Amino acid sequence: MKAYVFPGQGAQFSGMGKELYDNSPKAKELFEKANQLLGFDITKIMFEGTDEELKQTKVTxxxxxxxxxxxxxxxxxxxxxxxxxxxxxxxxSALVANGTLSFEDGLMLVYKRALAMQKACEAEPSTMAAILGLEDEVVEQICATIDGIVVPANYNCPGQLVISGAIPAVEEACTKLTEAGAKRALILQVGGAFHSPLMEPAREELAAAIEATTFNVPTCPVYQNVNAKGVTDPEEIKKNLVAQLTAPVKWTQIMQQMIADGATEVVEVGPGKVLQGLFKKVDRAFPVSSAEI
Structure with a gap:
């Protein structure tokens, strides 16, 4: 069974998508449609933009x-x-790929999500930090002892968990986690505290947009971030997509569940190879590759 996986923020690079645009008439048509829908020339930023321009949440x-x-x-x-x-x-991206969302609806939801998250980031100074080399349970326990908002946000692979929250709370957690034996506790260069309670205003905005969007029955299950289970019911997919903004990304559990459910190979679709590397941390021998035209 073939599993296709789609990367998130952080995989962007200047020049992304240019080869697709130049070599495929269908790709060119979709990129031009995106420029029209968004009301600005996103392809110009993707193909020629600086790292700084590409790092803005509303662009990334x-x-x-x-x-x-x-x-x-x-x-x-x-x-x-x-x-x-x-x-x-x-x-x-996965929900467009399996037919749950149309390309147009998916793009507009992504853009609304990005603007809502950027607004939430600007409302309160916040950040994220990668914690390497500690058991998930230890990170969870230490975060729970900190005064202020700091929570596990991304369970990326065994021994790599990203925490998220208010800046003082994240800094204090990093100090305590280092004392507890973390190999590294690294503050990330991100716009704010994604997948934490600080994203609540964005979650409310996105919920309204999702409710107004048509969700179809998918062609195959989507393993969702909030529960790490394969889901095919459109109403459940909607509910989980809304919850995702303030809940942790259970990527470690998704990888383990996909393999348990019979995945025999994984293909990463999009920029970079981050997700392939994470699968290798779960099972070094597992076949992974990048999608190519």
Missing amino acids: QPAIFLHSTILAAVLGDDFKPDMVAGHSLGEL
Whole structure:
């Protein structure tokens, strides 16, 4: 069984999608449609933008979504997923890939999500930090002792957990986690505290947008971030997608569940190879590759 996975924020790079645009008429058509829908020239930023421009949440999220979904679209008959999943933002790419959302609806939801998250980030100074080399339970316990908001946000792979919250609370947690034996506790260069209670205003905004969007019955299960289970019911998919903004990304559990459910190979669709590396941390021998036209 073939699993297709879609990356999230952090995979962007200048020049992303240019090869697709130049080599596929279908890709070019979809990129131009995206420029019209968004009301600005996102392809120009993707192809020529600086790292600083690409790092803005309102650019990063649609850019990665476009790279992933357009690549999946031009794979044509080669693209036959038995299961899909996406890391954080990547879940929306996965939902277009398995037919739950149309390309247009997916893009507009991603853009609304990005704007809502950026607004929430600006409302309160917040950050995230990668914790390496500690058991998940230890990180959870120490976060629970900190005065202030700091929570586990991304369970990326065994021994790698990202925490998220208010800046003083995250800094204090990093100090305590280092004392507890973490190999590294590294503050990340991100816009704010994604997948934490500080994203509540964004969650409310996104809930209204999701409610107004048509969700179809998918062609295969999507393994969702909030519960790490394969889901095919459109109403449940909606509910989990809303909850995702303030809940942790259970990527470790998704990888383990996909393998348990019969995945025999994983193909990453979009920029970078981050998700392939994470699968290798779960099972070094597991076959992983990048989608290519």
